[in-house]
């Protein structure tokens with residue numbers, strides 16, 4: 001599905017990603033963990049094409065998409081739930097969903113409203129009038145409107161109350177059951193571990209750990225060194 | 234100072250504002266979507282006027298002249314965006330300098346083709362003369378300008394506010410990068426908006442040709458007004474361009490009528506005041 005190989009990404013002169021490689025198989029959920037500023041968002045930006053890597057390759061569904069414009073990747077079946085949600089503030093909820101409509105498959109506005117009934121109630125409201133949790137639902141629903149095969153999610157639970165974190169976790173599990181491939185960036189380790197098939201830990205632009213969620217949960221050394229999780233022993 | 238004075242000056246100010254709206258609405262949308270400060274926008278106005286003039290000399294058909302000027306300049310705009318500005322995407326300074334370069338080239342080109350004499354667009358008979366209301370006399374042509382601006386403003390508003398393409402344009406104004414990230418073909422949207430902006434400016438130039446005239450220097454004379462309009466109204470906002478145009482039209486007209494020696498002051502002082510209170514303009518996002 002997605003194959004990222006030896007990617008080096010820069011902002012101007014600052015070299016952020018130092019040769020990151022990973023892949024996501026069809027139907028798989030892969031989580032990226034790591035502390036603030038370690039390059040998780042930069043990795044997502046490299047995959048979607050906002051910050052194309054200066055070296056390395058991104059292939060998606062058999063195409064080398066490294067130099068493709070972001071909208072082409074979306075047309076080909078990627079979708080993004082960005083960090084900070086980035087809903088279109090001056091558009092209504094309905095318009096936010098409508099402008100992202102595309103592809104063929106099971107997702108349309110009615111399905112999104114069925115998944116997030118709250119959005120249906122607020123369909124005519126401007127997106128900037130929504131609460132943080134509602135905006136997050138809108139950002140997820142908007143991404144689904146293009147009927148993606150690969151969903152890129154950048155900290156979808158950031159800043160949400162515990163109840164909403166569980167709700168987002170439930171939705172991700174449901175999307176996974178429906179066969180979607182997901183690349184999930186998270187700082188919430190229990191949440192990521194509960195949905196992911198595999199996890200990678202990013203530190204200063206490099207992958208320093210890869211494995212099964214259960215193995216990471218048991219690895220106190222990696223957790224305290226790279227995730228800031230206090231050792232329990 | 235009589236009531237008639239106020240009515241007539243308000244009418245004149247509104248009709249000038251209507252003309253400014255045609256120029257400024259496109260400039261504002263172009264900035265909103267592409268973040269390009271297009272200093273060649275006044276040239277579109279001027280060239281639209283000159284082309285309309287040439288067409289009317291040959292065909293004597295007023296609507297055809299306006300249309301020809303508008304379409305020709307829309308094509309010029311498409312060429313400029315596709316072949317030149319797009320290559321400099323994201324480089325603000327480079328783009329501004331390029332549009333200045335184009336503005337200077339267009340200026341020389343116009344001088345070469347149409348010479349240095351001022352012209353006025355000959356009006357068809359149905360637009361000549363005045364409408365009288367009691368002691369007041371309103372030129373028909375100024376009423377026509379306002380009608381055109383109202384129709385175009387309404388169409389633009391409907392297209393932007395009520396259609397999916399309009400929502401895509403607003404999404405690109407909100408966050409162009411994220412708009413691409415949901416699959417909107419932002420480069421195509423940009424090209425369309427740029428062409429539309431050029432078309433409206435040229436239409437304004439053609440219409441303005443029967444009222445301000447067409448002459449060398451008009452391009453750089455009218456451009457600051459368009460910028461005041463969109464800065465006051467809020468960059469990228471259509472309602473902002475509407476309100477800003479009317480405000481600037483009125484201020485300019487009353488300034489010139491009441492304090493002729495302070496005309497620039499009466500235009501720019503309120504602008505500075507509005508910016509001090511609302512740095513993003515009346516309708517700009519904060």
Ligand SMILES: Nc1ncnc2c1ncn2[C@@H]1O[C@H](COP(=O)(O)OP(=O)(O)OP(=O)(O)O)[C@@H](O)[C@H]1O
Nearest residue numbers: 011014016034035036037038039040041042043083
């Ligand atoms: N636009 C930018 N220009 C320059 N440097 C940037 C830019 N965006 C991010 N950085 C830097 O790149 C590094 C990686 O940032 P990135 O946003 O990828 O981290 P992150 O892992 O997503 O962090 P967080 O968990 O806080 O979201 C940081 O040091 C950050 O300061």
Ligand SMILES: [Mg+2]
Nearest residue numbers: 040041042083
């Ligand atoms: Mg981040």
